[in-house]
Amino acid sequence: MSQWLTLSRAAHLLGVSRIALQKRIREGELRSFDGMVAADDLQRAWPELDLDESGSFEKTRAIREDAFARRLRERVLPTQEALAQRLFAQGQELAELQRALTRYHALFETLHQRLAAAPAPAAADLLRLLDEGLARALAAPAPGDDMAALDAMLRVMSAHVTVRPSGREFFVEGSETLLKAALRAGLAPNYGCGNGNCGLCKARVVAGETRAVSPSDYRLSAAEKTQNHVLMCVCTALSSDLVLEVLEAGTPEDIPEQRIVAKVRSIDALNDKVMRLHLQTPRSNRLRFLAGQRVTLGLGPDVAEGSDIHGEYPVASCPCDDRNLIFHVCRADGQGGLCLPEVPLRGPASADFSRCVFDGRIKAGDDISVWGPWGDFVLEKGSVRPLVFIAIDAGFAPVNSLIEHAIAVDAAESITLYWASSQPGGQYLPNQCRAWAAALDEFSYLPLTVDDLSAALAASPGLASSDVFLAGVAELAEPLATALLAGGVPRGQLHVEAV
Ligand code: FES
Numbered sequence: 001m002s003q004w005l006t007l008s009r010a011a012h013l014l015g016v017s018r019i020a021l022q023k024r025i026r027e028g029e030l031r032s033f034d035g036m037v038a039a040d041d042l043q044r045a046w047p048e049l050d051l052d053e054s055g056s057f058e059k060t061r062a063i064r065e066d067a068f069a070r071r072l073r074e075r076v077l078p079t080q081e082a083l084a085q086r087l088f089a090q091g092q093e094l095a096e097l098q099r100a101l102t103r104y105h106a107l108f109e110t111l112h113q114r115l116a117a118a119p120a121p122a123a124a125d126l127l128r129l130l131d132e133g134l135a136r137a138l139a140a141p142a143p144g145d146d147m148a149a150l151d152a153m154l155r156v157m158s159a160h161v162t163v164r165p166s167g168r169e170f171f172v173e174g175s176e177t178l179l180k181a182a183l184r185a186g187l188a189p190n191y192g193c194g195n196g197n198c199g200l201c202k203a204r205v206v207a208g209e210t211r212a213v214s215p216s217d218y219r220l221s222a223a224e225k226t227q228n229h230v231l232m233c234v235c236t237a238l239s240s241d242l243v244l245e246v247l248e249a250g251t252p253e254d255i256p257e258q259r260i261v262a263k264v265r266s267i268d269a270l271n272d273k274v275m276r277l278h279l280q281t282p283r284s285n286r287l288r289f290l291a292g293q294r295v296t297l298g299l300g301p302d303v304a305e306g307s308d309i310h311g312e313y314p315v316a317s318c319p320c321d322d323r324n325l326i327f328h329v330c331r332a333d334g335q336g337g338l339c340l341p342e343v344p345l346r347g348p349a350s351a352d353f354s355r356c357v358f359d360g361r362i363k364a365g366d367d368i369s370v371w372g373p374w375g376d377f378v379l380e381k382g383s384v385r386p387l388v389f390i391a392i393d394a395g396f397a398p399v400n401s402l403i404e405h406a407i408a409v410d411a412a413e414s415i416t417l418y419w420a421s422s423q424p425g426g427q428y429l430p431n432q433c434r435a436w437a438a439a440l441d442e443f444s445y446l447p448l449t450v451d452d453l454s455a456a457l458a459a460s461p462g463l464a465s466s467d468v469f470l471a472g473v474a475e476l477a478e479p480l481a482t483a484l485l486a487g488g489v490p491r492g493q494l495h496v497e498a499v
Pocket residue numbers: 191192193194195196197198199200201202218231232233234
């Protein structure tokens with residue numbers, strides 16, 4: 001009899017995307033039933049799976065042998081209480097199985113005795129069948145046993161969370177908070193401070209148990225406690241399965257305008273035209289945004305109150321990247337057509353933010369005010385259509401954020417990235433794009449020049465059935481958008497960020 005695993009657990013165990021599993025189900029390689037997939041089919045499809053070599057077992061062994069530093073152990077292991085609770089639950093399941101096995105064994109023995117006493121030859125045949133079947137069952141591990149063993153390990157090491165009403169799922173690793181795990185999985189839950197002060201991350205526990213892993217100043221009301229509300233930013237999962245009711249942002253309108261002051265962590269040249277600006281938000285005041293959105297950056301305490309030096313930039317990092325905000329800042333001279341112009345869209349005054357980044361007037365440790373987020377260049381909620389990203393030069397910044405988010409969400413059937421540059425080799429993060437293509441079955445990366453882009457898109461099948469995201473300087477992006485519409489891409493599926 002087959003053992004069955006949920007699709008998300010199977011993907012998590014094998015380290016593959018759910019889309020890859022769904023593809024094999026569609027091709028008939030894996031049997032599935034009610035959102036579950038057969039463990040023996042999985043083991044046949046991934047014969048290289050070796051229990052002793054699996055990451056989970058290695059991790060546990062390393063922890064046991066005390067090879068990790070204390071902090072790392074704390075991060076990868078659930079709390080002692082969670083471990084105890086999950087092991088207790090598994091113990092109960094095992095005891096239940098053992099009771100059932102004892103009854104089956106008794107039944108088998110009775111059957112065996114009766115057949116032995118029954119007249120031959122029909123009874124002798126049945127007796128032989130029974131003995132041979134039992135010998136086979138005891139002789140070798142059944143297909144799928146390793147998967148089932150790994151699943152049992154996974155249920156102890158990480159908790160599976162189902163979110164209502166969206167139906168999204170994510171895993172809580174070690175003793176990380178529910179909020180951190182949800183963001184890592186590409187969810188957009190409601191939250192504010194990130195450390196137990198504001199109460200915005202409240203969620204209702206529908207099934208399962210949670211525990212606080214850090215203190216909080218926010219006090220839940222008696223009614224909220226009765227209704228099982230918890231703060232996602234300070235709680236982790238205790239039980240191995242959890243169902244939460246969570247308020248999630250689906251559109252840019254769901255995200256409030258925010259003003260925060262972030263610190264410059266580093267500034268590095270990606271090439272001679274583009275700088276990577278890495279900001280870090282305070283622990284108690286993170287920026288909430290959707291992948292693909294922009295913010296206004298400025299020198300001074302509050303860009304919204306008027307900063308002489310400011311500019312509007314797409315966030316190049318994913319909202320799942322915790323407190324880190326990455327920007328690709330272009331040289332302001334625009335030589336070579338590689339740069340986005342600075343766009344002084346907000347605030348009473350504007351000057352050259354990008355020159356300050358390039359000439360060293362902005363440096364590590366400086367305060368930068370962040371105001372936003374803006375824009376609706378975001379993934380469509382609930383869409384499972386293939387994703388096609390077209391980045392022109394540094395239009396790659398918002399595309400990078402969208403791709404990282406799409407990979408975390410793991411919902412699109414396939415992802416294709418065209419990165420066109422105005423000059424040969426202008427793709428300033430080629431290794432990262434190649435790494436995506438190497439790691440993900442359904443990811444294609446096509447670097448090309450701006451001159452070759454239109455022809456490549458015209459020859460690309462399936463654009464009309466995809467969600468298409470196009471970002472780049474307006475004079476190149478807008479005519480291309482017109483051509484894509486004329487070529488059959490539905491208006492509702494074409495998203496353009498002309499910067
Ligand atoms: S985000 Fe503020 S209390 Fe959780």
